[in-house]
Amino acid sequence: MENQQEVFVRMAMNAWxxxxxxxxxxxxxxxxxxxxxxxxxxxxxxxxxxxxxxxxHDHLLELLxxxxxxxxxxxEAYLSNPDKxxxxxxxxxxxxxxxxxxxxxxxxxxxxxxxxxxxxxxxKMTDEDLVKEPYRNRLSVLISRTDxxxxxxxxxxxIR
Amino acid sequence: MENQQEVFVRMAMNAWxxxxxxxxxxxxxxxxxxxxxxxxxxxxxxxxxxxxxxxxHDHLLELLxxxxxxxxxxxEAYLSNPDKxxxxxxxxxxxxxxxxxxxxxxxxxxxxxxxxxxxxxxxKMTDEDLVKEPYRNRLSVLISRTDxxxxxxxxxxxIR
Numbered sequence: 001m002e003n004q005q006e007v008f009v010r011m012a013m014n015a016w017x018x019x020x021x022x023x024x025x026x027x028x029x030x031x032x033x034x035x036x037x038x039x040x041x042x043x044x045x046x047x048x049x050x051x052x053x054x055x056x057h058d059h060l061l062e063l064l065x066x067x068x069x070x071x072x073x074x075x076e077a078y079l080s081n082p083d084k085x086x087x088x089x090x091x092x093x094x095x096x097x098x099x100x101x102x103x104x105x106x107x108x109x110x111x112x113x114x115x116x117x118x119x120x121x122x123x124k125m126t127d128e129d130l131v132k133e134p135y136r137n138r139l140s141v142l143i144s145r146t147d148x149x150x151x152x153x154x155x156x157x158x159i160r
Numbered sequence: 161m162e163n164q165q166e167v168f169v170r171m172a173m174n175a176w177x178x179x180x181x182x183x184x185x186x187x188x189x190x191x192x193x194x195x196x197x198x199x200x201x202x203x204x205x206x207x208x209x210x211x212x213x214x215x216x217h218d219h220l221l222e223l224l225x226x227x228x229x230x231x232x233x234x235x236e237a238y239l240s241n242p243d244k245x246x247x248x249x250x251x252x253x254x255x256x257x258x259x260x261x262x263x264x265x266x267x268x269x270x271x272x273x274x275x276x277x278x279x280x281x282x283x284k285m286t287d288e289d290l291v292k293e294p295y296r297n298r299l300s301v302l303i304s305r306t307d308x309x310x311x312x313x314x315x316x317x318x319i320r
Contacts, residue, residue, distance in 0.1 A: 007279075011297075147310040154310070154313075
């Protein structure tokens, strides 16, 4: 049997990879016209949620301290502000590309990490924080981002 | 620092409790009339998704081997079949009650479990399965059910 940390990381990583794959398959199955539709009347458009997930995962690299941000220009449109129907801040193709690039970047960064790296503090914690609350480590952030991805994926799936 | 298993169980359990609480707060904030609405045109009604989550969590007790099922009568309406608009198989109050009871039952069952219990096989695995794939343990099922809960919670939230 593998060591415990390796088992834990594999569990959380399997869940992350599973939802990244589901999301990627769904986004690719939707046309640009479909992505420009709202998930429900008066709610976010599909393309907004794709941009939102891309920028949240772009932030994740920095939060974990394993990569540089590439999409700070998406912050205002897809993170700090709600969807604005009619306003197309970035073309759908560019939002799709940002999703694809952040998937690649996170995959590459995570592949370089050893199991023990996931149990270290993220960049918003102090050493003391980790001693007091060891369960607030990088892997807990990955678990939380997987739930966040699932939450919005369920919404985008309504466009099909 | 607590032992590794305890840290990991706490990480997964925090995520589960967080989404259970979000869901419970949302369901209680919606009126019966709102729960009878579809989350998007032609899609599942809120009440269907509450029933679906209740019966999936009812199954979870049995799958983990930590409790008996209470809502087998919900299987046909909320698990084996998609939502049927207009058909009200169970009153909204009964579906709300099932959600509440399954929340209580899972909370009670999980409180009795020791960290090491979560790394044992669930009832659909053999001992050999666990040796070969130790990451397919009870805790991996909890992580997967948390993602499932988040997925549908994102949909019910559209009714607000």
